[in-house]
Amino acid sequence: MKSIASAPGKIILFGEHFVVYGVKAILCSIDKRITATSQFLDEKIVRVSSSLGESEMELNSLNNLEKVPQKFMKPFFYIVKKALEENSTVKGIEIILESDIPAGVGLGSSSAACVAATASVNGLFNKLSKNEVVKRAIQAERIIFEQSSGADSSVSTFGGLMSYDLKNGFQNIPSRNDLSFIISNSAQIHDTQDVVRQVRNFKEKNEDIFRKLCEQEIEIVNNATSALKENDLNELGSLMLKNQELLKQMGISTEKIDLLVKEAKRTSHGAKITGAGGGGCIISLVDDSNRKNTLDNLGKISDCFLAKIDYNGLMYA
Numbered sequence: 001m002k003s004i005a006s007a008p009g010k011i012i013l014f015g016e017h018f019v020v021y022g023v024k025a026i027l028c029s030i031d032k033r034i035t036a037t038s039q040f041l042d043e044k045i046v047r048v049s050s051s052l053g054e055s056e057m058e059l060n061s062l063n064n065l066e067k068v069p070q071k072f073m074k075p076f077f078y079i080v081k082k083a084l085e086e087n088s089t090v091k092g093i094e095i096i097l098e099s100d101i102p103a104g105v106g107l108g109s110s111s112a113a114c115v116a117a118t119a120s121v122n123g124l125f126n127k128l129s130k131n132e133v134v135k136r137a138i139q140a141e142r143i144i145f146e147q148s149s150g151a152d153s154s155v156s157t158f159g160g161l162m163s164y165d166l167k168n169g170f171q172n173i174p175s176r177n178d179l180s181f182i183i184s185n186s187a188q189i190h191d192t193q194d195v196v197r198q199v200r201n202f203k204e205k206n207e208d209i210f211r212k213l214c215e216q217e218i219e220i221v222n223n224a225t226s227a228l229k230e231n232d233l234n235e236l237g238s239l240m241l242k243n244q245e246l247l248k249q250m251g252i253s254t255e256k257i258d259l260l261v262k263e264a265k266r267t268s269h270g271a272k273i274t275g276a277g278g279g280g281c282i283i284s285l286v287d288d289s290n291r292k293n294t295l296d297n298l299g300k301i302s303d304c305f306l307a308k309i310d311y312n313g314l315m316y317a
Contacts, residue, residue, distance in 0.1 A: 003123035004317035006035040007115035007156045008310040009101040010108035011181065011274040011283050014224050014243055015164075017199045017250065018217045019149070021210075024165040026173070026224060029155050030181070030307040032100040034112040035317075036120035041092030048076045050097035050113075059090060065143065075114050075140035079121050082136065087125045095121060102303075105185055106192075106275020111152035114140045119314055130157050130314055159313030161228065163221075177231050177309065181283045182268065182294050184304040186256045188279030195252055195276040202250050213246050220246075237270025237285045244272035252277030260302055267293040 008029040015025025041047065044059045055073040062081040068074045080093050095117055101109040114137040122128050128136070134157040138150040151164040161173035203210040220239050227235040244261055247253060253261075257273060260282045264271035268284035275281065286294050291306065298304045 001039060001124065003038045003120050004035065005116050005119035005123060005314060006033045006317070007112040007119070007314050008033050008159060008312070009112050010152055010155045011183070011281075011307070012106075013161075013274075013283075014221050014239070015217065016273070016275060016277070017196070017247070017252070018214055019151075019164060019166070020196070020199075021203070021214060022166050023214055023217050024163050024221050025151065026161065026163050026221060026228075027151060027155050028161045028179075029159045029310040029313060030107070030183075031310045032107070032305075032307055033310075034097060034099045034101060034109060034116045036113070036116035037096045037098075038117075038120040038124055039094055040124065041094050043092045044090065045092045046077055046080045047092075047094045048073055048097070049095070051099060052103060059084070059092065071144060072110065074143045075110075076117050078140050078143050079114070079117050079136070082139075083121050083125065089125070093121060093124070102185060102281075104189070104280075106280035107183070108152040108156060110144070111137070111141055112156045114138075115153055115156045115314055119316065123316065127316060133157055133314060155313075157314045160309065160311045163225070173225070173228060175228055176311070177228060179233075179236075179309050180286050180291060181307050182264070182286055182291070182298055182304050183274075183307050184260050184264070184282050184284065184298045184302040186254065186260060186279050186281065186302065188254055188256055190276060190279030192276040195278040198278070199250055199252065209249075213249060217243070217246055233269045233285060233287055237268065240270035240272040240283075240285060241265065247273050247277055254279060257282055260298065263297050263301060264294060267297055 013026045019025035047056045103109045118137045137153045154170045155162045163171045224239045261271045264284040267290045271284040274283045
């Protein structure tokens, strides 16, 4: 018996970093997925396989996840451990992860993997509701990222457009916009935690400037919410460029990202960093009139691909 589930990655349209300080962020899932396939094993082991590597643990070692040599694998062993305990089962389980999403570039691959694996593993016993999956996936993700807001896992589970802020949590944005984005990878390695610390240091040294940046970002997010309702691509693109300038002022852009944004501006409606910055990806808003030219231009200087909003979220096979 195999249990198969898949979950989409995500992009942040507005509000990255500012969300930590109370500003609302807008994010959406994209039509690039991670698929998890789980099955029982005869041996009393847990095996996790992905394009990033393979790891095994004996069942009697699951209480000590610190023994997992690859840190990014810990959430998957945690997911199996909880499922076995809740179902009073002592069986080996294998999880195979297959991904359409580049890892470590701010597209929510780790969260999507946690969502897909949670649904897949528990599906060997009973299929969980999306509400239950997201709760467990966030717990698993926090094995590595203790301060995770859960925003990535939530948008991956439910799909579509969402807003998130510290006060109100997650709110669905009722829209069926058929937005298209070119996602361009700077190929610059970055550490999200380091970039978050960099922004915090900037804030502490420039309190007045940072407060004004937050005020500007609040206005951008409010205007973007209206533009999404009206499907105004020109306004959305303009707001993305304004958002990019704020992120640049905080020092999280790079020469390569600046080059990608400059090139994207030539043909797209607008472009900006998505995620932590300091590397990773930019997103460029396009439609039928400028999609090919933007893809061709950015393709000369980066690995890039087209993505649309995914409205399905978590799916069982």
